[in-house]
Amino acid sequence: MKIIVAKSMGFCFGVEKAIKTVEELLNNGKKVITDGEIVHNKHVMNHLIEKGLRIVSKISKDADAVFAVRAHGIPKDKLEQLKRNYSKVVDLTCPIVHRLFKTAQEYSSKGKIIVFGKENHPEMIALKGYTPAIVTKKPFRTTEKKVVFLSQTTSSIEEYKKFVAEMIKMNDFEEVIYLNTICPVTIEREKEIEKLSKICDVCIVIGGKHSSNTGKLFQIASNNTKTLWIESQDELPNDVVKYGTVCVFSGTSTPISLIEDVIRKLKEMEGKDHGTNGIQ
Structure with a gap:
């Protein structure tokens, strides 16, 4: 064989930075809280939980705790809420994901934002907290005339291209902006x-x-x-x-x-x- x-x-650099940051905080005796998986890997998460990481489903005031924002990002309003409830908020959002959020905001005035991605994925939930957007992996008909295509950072580039091509074929757009936001x-x-x-x-x-x-x-x-x-x-x-x-x-x-x-x-x-x- x-x-x-x-x-x-x-690990990619974004994931590696997030995990190292949480480990350092825990090793320094900090009480670290987050609201889900820092990364989608149960072995990594079990390791961090064993070291003391706590996962909560609701935001509650804790002046002694550090809140770690996951690599997938978090809606803007929720980030502000966290800052009011915890002693410190460490934003571990991947830089590539951050750039996607910023791009979506910048281009929102140029057309309807349509994102190729999984609607319930944490990254997509966070993105919609920055600007209104349609998130889907299935081509659809729309009356929108000006559109901006973006993609979830972990999508397949070939699938994304096929999606955009099918959307253009199905609709009568006057202006289309296509941006490659994949990592x-x-x-x-x-x-x-x-x-x-x-x-x-x-x-x-x-x-x-x-x-x-x-x-x-x-x-x-x-x-x-x-x-x-x-x-x-x-x-x-x-x-x-x-x-x-x-x-x-x-x-x-x-x-x-x-x-x-x-x-x-x-x-x-x-x-x-x-x-x-x-x-x-």
């Missing part, structure tokens, strides 16, 4: 998995089962070869050794330690290393 590991692996790191991983999945007998994508960017990688690879979506090495099937070439990929919220564990187990299952790009 030949093992090929993608070059772009592990360049996810685009890079998308291109790599598209290429490598065509030479692999099986692809293994490591990441949280509710992670949008991991799901995107899984879908792309599935179009070309047999693909497994796992959260840890414990989910590796015993018959993986029957495949000649195995390619390993990860979502942007997957820690290197989990990737190392998967590679280590593959090697134990008679795998031979052929290019792990520094991950041993």
